[in-house]
Amino acid sequence: MSELPLFDLTLTEEQALMRDTVRKFAATEMRVHSRSADEAGRAPEGFYEKSVELGFNMVPIAEDQGGLGAERSPVSNMLIIEDLAYGDMSLALGAVSSLSFINAVIDHGSDAQQQALLPAFTEDGFRPASVALMEPGLRFDPLKPKTRARKVADGYVLDGVKTMVPLGGSAEVMLVVADEQDRGPAAFVVERGQAGLEASDERFMGLRPLQLSKLTLSDVKLPASARLGGPEGSFDLRRLVDLSRIGVAAASLGVGQAILDYVKDYCSERVAFGEPITHRQSVAFMIADIAIELDAMRLMVYRAAARAEQGLDFRREAYLARVQCADKGMKIGTDGVQLLGGHGFIREHMVELWYRNMRAVGILEGCASV
Amino acid sequence: MINLELSKPLQDQKAMMQGVAAQLLRPISRKYDQQEHAVPEELKVLDRRPRPSQKPPAAKDGEAKKERAEKPPKKKPEGVVNGSNMSTCVTVEEMCWGDVGLMLSLPGAGLGNAAISAVATPEQKARFGSYYAAMAITEPASGSDSASIGATARLEGDEWVLNGEKIFVTAGGRCDAVVVWATLDKSKGKAAIKSFVVPKGTPGMEVAKLEHKLGIRASDTATIMLTDCRIPKDNVLGSAEVQEGDKRAAFGKVMQTFDNTRPTVAAMAIGCSRAALERTIELYKAEGIEVDFDKPLWEMSALEAELVRMEADWEGARLLVLRAAWMADNGEPNSMEASMAKAKAGRVGNAITLRCVELCGALGYGQDELIEKWARDSKILDIFEGTQQIQQLIVARRQLNLSSDQLK
Secondary structure, three states, rough: OOOOOOEOOOOOHHHHHHHHHHHHHHEEEEEEEEHHHHHHHHOOOOOHHEEEEEEEOOOOHHHHHHHHHHOOOHHHHHHHHHHHHHHHHHHHHHHHHHHHHHHHHHOOOHHHHHHHHHHHHHHHOOEEEEEOOHHHHHHHHOOOOOOEEEEEOEEEEEEEEEEOOOOOOOOEEEEEEEOOOOOEEEEEEEOOOOEEEEEEEEEOOOOOOHEEEEEEEEEEEHHHEEEEOOOOOOHHHHHHHHHHHHHHHHHHHHHHHHHHHHHHHHHHHOOOOEEEHHHHHHHHHHHHHHHHHHHHHHHHHHHHHHHOOOOOHHHHHHHHHHHHHHHHHHHHHHHHHHHHHHHOOOOOOOOOHHHHOOOOOOOOOOOOOO | OOEEOOOOHHHHHHHHHHHHHHHHHHHHHHHHHHOOOOOOHHHHOOOOOOOOOOOOOOOOOOHHHHHHOOOOOOOOOOOOOOOHHHHHHHHHHHHHHOOOHHOOOOOOOOOHHHHHHOOOOHHHHHHHHOOOOOOOOOOOEEOOHHOOOEEEEEOOOOEEEEEEEEEEOOOOOOOEEEEEEEOOOOHHHHHEEEEEEEEOOOOEEEEEOOOOOOOOOOOOOEEEEEEEEEEEHHHHEEOOOOOOOHHHHHHHHHHHHHHHHHHHHHHHHHHHHHHHHHHHHHHHHOOOOOOOOOOOOOOOOHHHHHHHHHHHHHHHHHHHHHHHHHHHHHOOOOOHHHHHHHHHHHHHHHHHHHHHHHOOOHHHHHOOOHHHHHHHHHHHHHOOOOHHHHHHHHHHHHHHHHOOOOOO
């Protein structure tokens, strides 16, 4: 390899432009609906259709499949998730659920599969898609799925249970990760309405508009062509997991920034003992620490994404970023509520919602590949 | 383009300094921890200062770096720069991976030198350039609140007359000169504080004692007494005028030195704690225990999870340091970011070294290993060049847009 690039924190012109657009979208189409969407347990009417107009699904899809055929950029995707999550984390993960599916198909799918699966995402309107990796119960290990795929004469038979699948109830098409008999983890394309596939709503502490669902697969019969990468192809589950860790960690950055901005405003206006509470070190230092840890988290996520983009190994960086974002992100979440005192506990303010959503950062796997 | 890897020149430099640290500092690390106040003779080979009376040679190695550091990056250069601030941080991290106290004892690398290269006129640079210069700010009754210093300077004819007591002067015993902070008029506050170059041997200046410390024992920490100490009028750094109007301007300029040195001290914490973490990982590896990034956190042993969390915190701090240095290299104001780096690196560095001692049990606590020493050394890195609390104050004021009168 020739000269390594310089250390640089400057966005490309395209990224800066995209950032502007996404931030506006997050403010006007997401944050204002965040509370009502959480209460309703679903995205606002027409939200996903609008999110598609941002165009990020089109970017990595080849031109002859109707896409833009641009270089797939984990950094750009990471930035988009960060900015969307500033508006609302649930809606952000919902909006990139299809992108996560698309990215996995580009990474691991055969040419024929890409040709068959991707053009539908370039047409008008929102096509919900999802990646089903997580499984219920304690001690879930994303690299060791327990859902089983048996090889049969004309294809595969899948059995198992998946949990926390974004848009699980409405997804037109999904990737289901399963342990293929004698071969280890593989991913299978499963379409909506498939016999033996049942989706049911789940309710979680947060992320309620994301419509996380449980999928039960009983004797799901799939053709040989459903296996991502083809019957003989390889499937790099670790890559999918690591890229998604970057995506979920990126979401924590948006939520963390939302909390920081909110508590700065609130505490600057809140008067106690004759002056704004920000004039007290115990309050001001908590806010300083939120800012410090958030920037550390951010740089770690950026580094992991940039390494992925450059084709460098990024397993360690993605892992550490996830750990840091889960730990410090949750600290930011709980401090955000604390700084508002009793008011923070009331659903009139956003901080309790961010607190609930932030807890998912160390849990979610597989659903936000950049 | 977002990239958080070190450039090739920085990687090469890192590797080279790693070699220096491993070969020159580590072998004598324990020796000078035990022989407090002894001058580390082994470090003389690293002295690159021009001999006195000799003209400073043209840019060469260490000097070249200093040369570049002298140019304040006033306007944004074309394209992105990975310059002297980044390379200093990379170097300092490696040297402190070797030994913090010894790094601070490198001849010619005093904090006073940083002040001289930042503020001195060309004429002063020619006169003071070969000094190993310490910096004297702190006083018995004046610590973080540097504006409250009581040492005085008054002009008598062509000479400044200095009086006062300075403590915690790093390298104060073995340096050639001390940059002394003193006030021209205490009633005028910050604006009246100036810094003066006082060469060793000047009558009226006396090294009163050397402190006995928790850590960084290889580095001497002196108390310096100034009693009617007379120095030439042009030994003042920067303007000697007390600006009445904008109080902040002059003092702010002096304090700006810290925007560049804070990431450096943060880099020291990064190097010191990396040493402890690496050694802990190495010791456990020999026992067959190793972090496997394929395992979820909750499938790891408590020890493994602890190592991962420390590494994550360390990595976050390291990137904050690089960012602050990168901003300085690219002419971006980085006062808040420098403090963020110092705050996180200071506390994380201390926490990691202390945890490593505990995780390694009797071996970690014992003096056959260096881990306990790193845990003693790391504490000062969360104190000097601005304590943890001062850094938080700076960040908080900036975040909340509050003045020092509002957020005290």
